[in-house]
Amino acid sequence: MLALLQNIRVVLVNTSHPGNIGGAARAMKNMGLSQLVLVDPMDFPSGDAVARASGATDILDAAQVVGTLEEALVGCSLVFGTSARERRIPWPLLDPRECAAAVCEQVLQGSEVALVFGREYAGLTNEELQRCQFHVHIPTDPDFSSLNLAAAVQVLAYEVRMAWLVAQNKPTKIAKLEATAIQSSQPVTxxxxxxxxxxxxxxxxxxxxxxxxxxxxxxxxxxxxxxxxxxxxxxxxxxxxxxxxxxxxxxxxxxxxxxxxx
Amino acid sequence: MLALLQNIRVVLVNTSHPGNIGGAARAMKNMGLSQLVLVDPMDFPSGDAVARASGATDILDAAQVVGTLEEALVGCSLVFGTSARERRIPWPLLDPRECAAAVCEQVLQGSEVALVFGREYAGLTNEELQRCQFHVHIPTDPDFSSLNLAAAVQVLAYEVRMAWLVAQNKPTKIAKLEATAIQSSQPVTxxxxxxxxxxxxxxxxxxxxxxxxxxxxxxxxxxxxxxxxxxxxxxxxxxxxxxxxxxxxxxxxxxxxxxxxx
Structure with missing residues (x-):
């Protein structure tokens, strides 16, 4: 079962502060996630990342650094992009709990999924968000809505772990998911x-x-x-x-x- | 309704790193919490706290600094203590979601509650934990279980906000947006x-x-x-x-x- 969590990719796009990369790695490892992909990070590898990772250096060492979001998403059948703002074009929008349920459903079917996080100040561009099938919004106070990047990774990783623990304890739900998987053929990446x-x-x-x-x-x-x-x-x-x-x-x-x- | 979130006190005991106090303040403000109490902090006020608070300085400015946990808990009807480890003495143990439900139930009744977080490396002592009616455990990977302090505050504050939104009966802003999107995009017959x-x-x-x-x-x-x-x-x-x-x-x-x- 643990192997399934390894099919969840955390993708950080164009991160400015290496400390946030370290914080994200620690949050991931706390929740059993391991696959970190960095798209064009501003400063990596970095001592600040190692310091904030606080022991999750294996995740930093194994992190894949790529130049574009497309490269980061190769092989993923479902992509979730975090979004702070309302967009003009309505897009399937999930809260972190709904996102985690969908992530678990996918990895139980053997697929790979990606959780994509944008820049510290500007988030993801509209073009990047359009590469995501679903948008995820963490329901912050509208008057103070900008989460720290590592904190956002923490919230989603926590929800994924909660959903995964629930799935482990409810074999009936898994059986149902597996039946669905057999019915529908392999999804595209x-x-x-x-x-x-x-x-x-x-x-x-x-x-x-x-x-x-x-x-x-x-x-x-x-x-x-x-x-x-x-x-x-x-x-x-x-x-x-x-x-x-x-x-x-x-x-x-x-x-x-x-x-x-x- | 927002006033009710102000009846939730976040208590940090004997924090070593002021950056974590700032990160906790930011996490609280993101989720609509405002009342921060610091028990015997090692280094506060501090520029590091302000830097990590990233705009949540009002929470730092209003933070109450006290000498003992007892003082921090005056007026609280229910106290939840975060615990990383299983304790020898069995105690009512909640996960963050159960904790948030209990917190919301209390504040809806007009009571004040406290969420207590221990030291970065040693957590809460057994004596401190015994002052809490409930223990809360964030379900981390047993092989890498030590959360960053601000990350732990983030997870609990997030769960409290989710429970509070549910209690308001208009769950997330997202659900509302989705409803709008569905309304404005009528399905075909x-x-x-x-x-x-x-x-x-x-x-x-x-x-x-x-x-x-x-x-x-x-x-x-x-x-x-x-x-x-x-x-x-x-x-x-x-x-x-x-x-x-x-x-x-x-x-x-x-x-x-x-x-x-x-």
């Missing part, structure tokens, strides 16, 4: 979903539905729709096949039939 | 969904992806995907628009741009 969106955008441009000069909210609305649908690999193959034929049709390159062998 | 499937099938035939003579399971798979996505009316308009343009493209009837006004 975040990188596969990104390739799909790129393909979709290209096709929409080719059929003159999307004007790249005036994209409006079209792609983010489509991301929201497909992002919440838990698309399986088989379904993704179908959608990609449709896009391929759509592009051919738009270019007048119809190839005749024979594509329905799914 | 079954008949609208059927029209969409008919349109989708027609488009797939036009782009030569679907062979009507050999349809296989294609449409049922797509029905399963879109059927579980709870498509809104706005999203349906987008999907129908895409299909219309796809059919035009397949027929060589590109109309130029101007369809992205969504």
């Amino acid at each position: 975040a990188d596969e979903l990104e390739s799909f969106y790129a393909h979709l955008e290209q096709a929409l441009i080719e059929i003159d539905f999307l004007d790249p000069a005036k994209p409006r909210h079209l792609m983010s609305r489509l991301r929201r729709l497909y992002g919440r649908s838990a698309i399986s690999k088989l379904e993704m193959n179908i959608l990609r096949g449709i896009l391929t034929e759509t592009v051919k049709a738009a270019r007048g390159e119809h190839q005749g039939r024979g594509k329905t062998d799914v | 079954a008949d609208e969904l059927e029209s969409f499937y008919a349109h989708l099938e027609q488009a797939l035939i036009e782009i030569d992806f679907l062979d009507p003579a050999k349809p296989r399971h294609l449409m049922s798979r797509l029905r399963r995907l879109y059927g579980r996505s709870a498509i809104s009316k706005l999203e349906m308009n987008i999907l129908r628009g895409i299909l219309t343009e796809t059919v035009k493209a397949a027929r060589g009837e590109h109309q130029g741009r101007g369809k992205t006004d969504v």
Whole structure:
């Protein structure tokens, strides 16, 4: 069971203060999490990180440092992004408890998930948030809403551990989850979903539905729709096949039939 | 209702590092708590506390400094002591969620309660723990169980806020936002969904992806995907628009741009 917690990736984007990286590592280790990914950290490795980690140096040593959020999310089937603010486009929004329940459900199915935390002062950009299927908001006092980064990691890691402990004590719920897992086939990963969106955008441009000069909210609305649908690999193959034929049709390159062998 | 959170006292006993006092103040203010009591702190006031408080200086300024735990608890009807270890003497032991429920129940009755946190390295003494009616244990990994002091305050303050939001009967701000989002994005009806499937099938035939003579399971798979996505009316308009343009493209009837006004 413990192995399942290792399928949960904590991703810190563009962190300014190495002390917060150390604090996050300590919070993770306290709650049984181990997989830390740092996207373009400002100052790492660092003595401050080691000091605040207070013994969780194994997590710092094993931390993966990457250049972009995309790299950090490769192989993840579900991505949760922490968000402090209300956004104009409504997005599936969870509180930490709901997030933890969804995380546990996924890892019990053998999938990998990511919890993404933004910069200390600016959080995640809209573009980064659109790479997340779900947004998580920690319900702070609206008059003083900016949590310390390590504190935010602590709250989510704590909720994940609580959900995981509950799942361990309720075999019936696990059995139910496993049955669901068998029913639905393997989910696509975040990188596969990104390739799909790129393909979709290209096709929409080719059929003159999307004007790249005036994209409006079209792609983010489509991301929201497909992002919440838990698309399986088989379904993704179908959608990609449709896009391929759509592009051919738009270019007048119809190839005749024979594509329905799914 | 907010006034009730002011009846919750956070008591830090004999804290070594002033930075932790600042971190605790920030965590409290994030969650709407305000009453901080310091029992014999090693170093306070301190610039380190102000730095880590990150704007929660009003809580530091108003903090009461006392010499003994007894003084800190005057007027409290219920006292919860955090404990990292199992004790030889069995004591009523709560997890943070149970503690938060009990705290809220008390303050809703107009009582004052205290959450007591011990020293960074040694926690609370047995004598101090015996002054608490309940012990609270944060369920850490047994192999790495020592939480940072401010992180422990963060977890309990967060649980208190969650319980308080539930007690208010309008759970999280998120739930409210979600309700708004759902209201403003009315779901499609079954008949609208059927029209969409008919349109989708027609488009797939036009782009030569679907062979009507050999349809296989294609449409049922797509029905399963879109059927579980709870498509809104706005999203349906987008999907129908895409299909219309796809059919035009397949027929060589590109109309130029101007369809992205969504």
